[in-house]
Amino acid sequence: MTYSEPVGITAFGCGRDEAARFRELAPRFGVTLTITESAVSEETAHLASGNRCISVGHKTRITPATLRALSRVGVSYISTRSIGYDHIDVDYAGRIDISVGNVCYSPDSVADYTVMMLLMAVRHAKSTVRRADVHDYRLHDVRGKELRDLTVGVVGTGRIGTAVMERLRAFGCRILAYGNRAGESGDPGDEVSLDELLRSSDVVTLHAPLNAETHHLLDRERIQRMKPGAFVVNTGRGALIDTTALVAALEDGRLGGVALDVVEGEEGVFYTDRRNAPIDSKPLLRLQEMPNAFISPHTAYYTDRALSDTVENSITNCLEFESRNQHA
Known part of the structure; x- marks a missing residue:
């Protein structure tokens, strides 16, 4: 280009690591950079003055007010360093002539983490580790399960969901798949309806994008259709699950356990030190009390390989946007 x-x-x-990678790549792509630790907001939008393209993370919600502030300083393109862009009001951005693009990065980071969480759930790892930490070395009251004896349902069969299925195949479990891309690219799962997947799966793992159709994909009614004692793994987006319904199903024993890297209402909690600060989310606090609910703070993507991919692709997105506009 x-x-x-x-x-x-x-x-x-x-x-710090993102900034270092941006600076390392800038000479190769011939771009000039303004790098700030500050999140994009109405107050910080002026930092984009003179640049039509910006790169943002997924941790901060970008509101219409922020978009208007960006438009006023001349921003025409936002590249989010994430696969999902539910933190951006994309429709409003389009109405004020700001384009939005996401990035692709290696699906292996999230796929590896998903399988780790799945194994921890079915082997009761949270309770075992908590007991060992206080020198209680008794075995768990309930024996764990082996994946070869289980049926795992994968909801969402894009790059990450497919990578998860490829890993699961090595464990010898039966794999069911539901998603817009099920059956493509030699996916190793049997394509079924969502209802059949929920009825038949011992473990359900979620990899669908979050949008109006998938919001509360696992609601109270669908959770009730799941196999008694089934497990849920979510490394997609928190709002794919109705958290209140999920907590109720764990409390009454309907579900065997959950492993969640994302939780509905995580904004403002995850990525912050809340050891000495109150947390308003009662469902999150309740989940963390439960011995069969493993929670991590939206960290599945957090690898050095994914960092390199997201930064490079974010720069590439901006260059491609400028190229399209130069030749328009």
């Missing part, structure tokens, strides 16, 4: 003038990009919400 060649340009009549250098392409400028403002990268918001950059941690």
